[in-house]
Amino acid sequence: MRRLYCTAGAGMEELLAQEVRQKLCASQVEQIPGRVFFSTNAEPQTLTQLKSAERLFLLLHKAEPIALPNNPGKAAAVIKERVVGDPDIWKQTLLSWTAFQEELECRRDQGHKRKREEDEEESVTEADGSTHTVSSNTHLLEKQKEVGKESHLQTLSFRVSCRCSGVIARSDNPQRLSRIIGMAIKEQLGWKVDLREPVLEVNVYLSDDHCIVGIPLLKHPLASRSYMKHNGLRSTIAWAMTSLCPDELNNCVILDPMCGVGAVLLEAAQEYSNAVFLGMDTDGSQLQKAAENVKASGMEGRVQLLQSSALEIPLADGMVDAVLCDVPFGRKFSCSSDMTTALPLLLREMERVLRVGGHLVLLLSLQLSAQLKKIICTPEQEKHSKSLDTNSVHTEPSNAHKESTETHKTLLISSLQSQKKHRVSLGSTDAFIHTYTKMQTQTHSH
Template identity: 45%
Template sequence: MVEPGCSGSSVRFFCTAGNGMETFLTEEVKKKLLAEDVCQIPGKVLFSSSAAIHRVTSLKAAERLFLLLKKDSPLRMPTRCSREAASLLQSRLLANRDQWIGAAVTWSRLQRELLASKGLGGTARSQRGGGTEDFAASKKHRSELREPQREEQHVEKPPEKKRMKEDGAEAEIKMESNSFCSKICLTGDDEASESVENVSFRISCKCSGSVSRSFSSQEVSRMMGAAVSRLLGWKADLKNPLLEVSLHLSDDYCLLGIPLTRLPLANRSYIKTTGLRSTVAWAMASLADIQPGFSVVDPMCGVGTILIEAAQEHQDACFVGVDIDDGQLQRANHNVLFAHLGKSIQLLKASSMGLPLLSGTVDAVVCDLPFGRKFGSNTNMAADLPLILWEMERILCPGGTLVVLLSPQLSCLLKKLLTQEPAEPALEQKAEPQAVAASCLSSSSPPDQQLHSQDRRPAAGLQQRQPPRRSSLKHQATFRVSLGAIDGLIQKYVKT
C-alpha cells in the first residue's frame, strides 16, 4: 500500500529517463506509487501521485525528479526576433502568476517532508532532496544543522563563503542564514507563500528541434529570466540561486519543472564502485521476476551492480555472482560489503563457460555480456557465446528466466544460435560440474571468505561442451536501452 503524503493531495511530477527506460519507469510509478495520469514522452515520464515524497525519490528507473510546473504544446518561436519570442514565452508560460507561486509553495512543502522523512526535523538539510542551495552545498556541510534566526533579530551576519569542488569544477557558494530554503523548512504554507516575493532563481533551458535553430539555450534562458523577474519580482542569480527552474523546448512539447533533489535519483548511495548503469541494472533485475526464495545467478558479475540492485528489493532471495577476474571480484566484494548485502549475495571465482553449479538448480540468470568497448576484455564473445549460452541454459530450471544485455551484433548472433542446428558435439563431459551450488546458496559466510574458498577453475574438458540441438529458451521480450555512447539490447528468455 502506498503511504500518502503529509497533505494527502496529489502532486504532479515528471522524471527524466535514459533512452529506452521510459517503459520501465512507467511501470514502476504505476506499481510503487499507484500513479495516475501517467504520460510517457521520449526521455520523460509525467505522473500524478499522492505518495509520500520519500517514496517518490526512491524510484529506481528514473534519472532526475522534478515538480511539474507546466506542460504545454510546442512553441512556434519567431525566427531571430527576440522581442516577439520574449512576448510569446511570457504569454504562454508566465500568464498565470498564481501557478508559479503555488508551485514554489508546493516545492517548499515537499522539501520539508523530505527533511522530516530523514529524521532531521525542520532545521536540517536534506542530503538528497534539498533545495537549489543544497544543490551547490559542499560535502562537509550537506548534513549540518542550521540554527533558525529569531524573528526579533534584525542584524544580519555577513554570508560565509566556502570553496567546493563539484564535477571537477571549483564553485564558490554563499551560505545565507536567512535564505528561502531556511524559511520554508520552518514555516507553514501560508508563511511560505509570503516568502516567495524575494527569491533568487536561475533558468536552465534546453532547446531542441526547430527552436534550437532560431535561438540558443542561453538566449531563451535570458528571455525567460527577465520575464520571471518582471512577473514575480524574483531576482536572477546564475551562480547561487535559491530556486532553479528547468525549461525544455522541443518540436513536441514545452515543459517547465523545478528539480526536487540535489543529486540524480540514479546516483546510488549504496554502491561504492560503479559499473553498469544502475537504472539499466535495475531494469534487468525487474525483468527476472524474482520471487521469495529464488536463486539468482550472474555468471559474469563484474563489480556486482546487477546483483546489488536486485538484492536491494529482494533480500529474501539468494544471489550468486561469478567472475573469472580477480580484480572485478574484489571490487564486487567491496560493493557487497558496502551495501550490507553479504548475507544475500555470494561470490565465486569461475569461468562463465564452466559454471560450478548443478543443472536445473537456478531460478533466474541475469547477465551483462561484455561488449569490449568501455572496458577491455580478453573474452572473444562472438566465439565464446555458444558455450556461455549453453551454461546459462543448463543451470536454469524449467520455467526459469534468462535476462541478458548484449550489443546489437551479439544479439543477432544469439538469435542464430537459438535457431540453428549445430554440428555433432565433440567430446562430452559426462560428469556434472562440482556441486557447489547447494553449499553456496545456503552459506552465510562473508563474501571475502568465499572468494578464497571457491577459487577454482572449471574441470578439464568442460569447455568442450556443445549447445543442444534445440534450445529450450523461448524469447519473451527485447528492449533497446542507451548505455551512453552506444546502445544495448536487453533480451528476456524463459526456459520451457
C-alpha cells in the first residue's frame, strides 16, 4: 500500500475523495483544502487515470505545523528535525518512487520488452550439428541494475519547491525556505542540489495547520490531458460537470449547445463509452479546434459537431437525455445581446430539447448563477406569480405587486427541479455547477 496525496482545485476536494474511493478502492482517505490523502495498492497506470486531481505525489510525511526561529542556524536545525526527519523514511520512499517509475516505463514499453526478452535467448549451432539455447546474462544484468540503483540513491540530484501560507508566509519567503530545506536534505542524505534538471523534486507545503512533504510521481499534471490539443475549460472542472450529473450517462444522447473546443464533451466521452455526443457552437474557429481535439482523442465516431446557435437548437422537443453546458462568463453572446440578457432564452431552449427525466448541468459565473432564481421556479411559485399577474389586470398594482409582476416576466421555467449546486474555483474567479432534472413538459409563459 502506497501512501499518496493529490492536489486539487478549490471545491474539487470532495469529488476527488469520492473518485479515489471508487476507482482506486482507496483507504484512509483524508481531505484538507487543496489536498486529498489516501492509501492504495492500485497500479500506476490506474493512478494516472484520476480525472479530478491536479498533481499526484508520494507522501513522505504529514506533520503538525512548524514555527521557525529567526536565527538561521536554529531554523536549519528545526527544519532538519521536523521537515527532513528520519533518513530511512526518505530512502524507503525513494525506493517506492523508483519502483513506480519502473512500472510506468514497463507499461509504456511492453511491446519492446517482449522483443528484448525474446532476444535474450540465442540458438547456437555446434560443429556436430546439434543446437542448444544460450541464455543471456540476465542475472548479471539484474545485479548490475541493483548496484546502479544503490549508487543512484547516493548521488541523486534534487531541488526543493516550497509553498507557504498563513503566519509562516508572512514571516518568511518560499525561496529562502527552499534553500534552507535543500541544504538540510543535502547534509542529511548526501544528495546533490540541481536547480535546473534534477532527477527528483521535493515539494514542501507549510501552513498554519500542516507541514507536508511529498515527491511528485509524474512529470506532468494529471489535469493535462494528452487528447486536448487546444485547451478550453479546465479538464478537472469539465469532468466535475459530468460526475455531478445525478445519473450515469451511458446509452444516452448528450448535448453541449455551446461546446467551444469540446472540453466538456470529451471528458464525458472518456467516462461513458456507450453514449453519443453532440456539440454545437456559433464560432467556426472554435468548432475546428473541437474537431482536432475529437480526432486526437479517437472519438470521431461518437462526437458530432455542428455550427448552430444555442438560441435555436436544430433538434425536436425532448430529443436529448442530458445537456451539459459551460455558459460563457460575461462575453458577448451575439451582436445585440450579452449573456445576462440571453440566459433566459438559452435555458428555455435547453429545457425544450431535454426529455422528461433528463438532466441539465450548467457551469455559471456567480452573477449568472444568482440570475437563475429569476428564471427557474417551482410550480408553486409559478402559480403564485400567475395569480398576482391576473389580479393586476383588475386592480392598480401596489409597488409589491409591480415587483412580483416584473419578476413573473422572467420566471419562465417550472419544469426543472434543482438537484445540486457545487462551488468550484476557476483560478481567478469562482463559479457554480448547477444540476437540474426535468420533471415535466414545460408550458411556456408569454
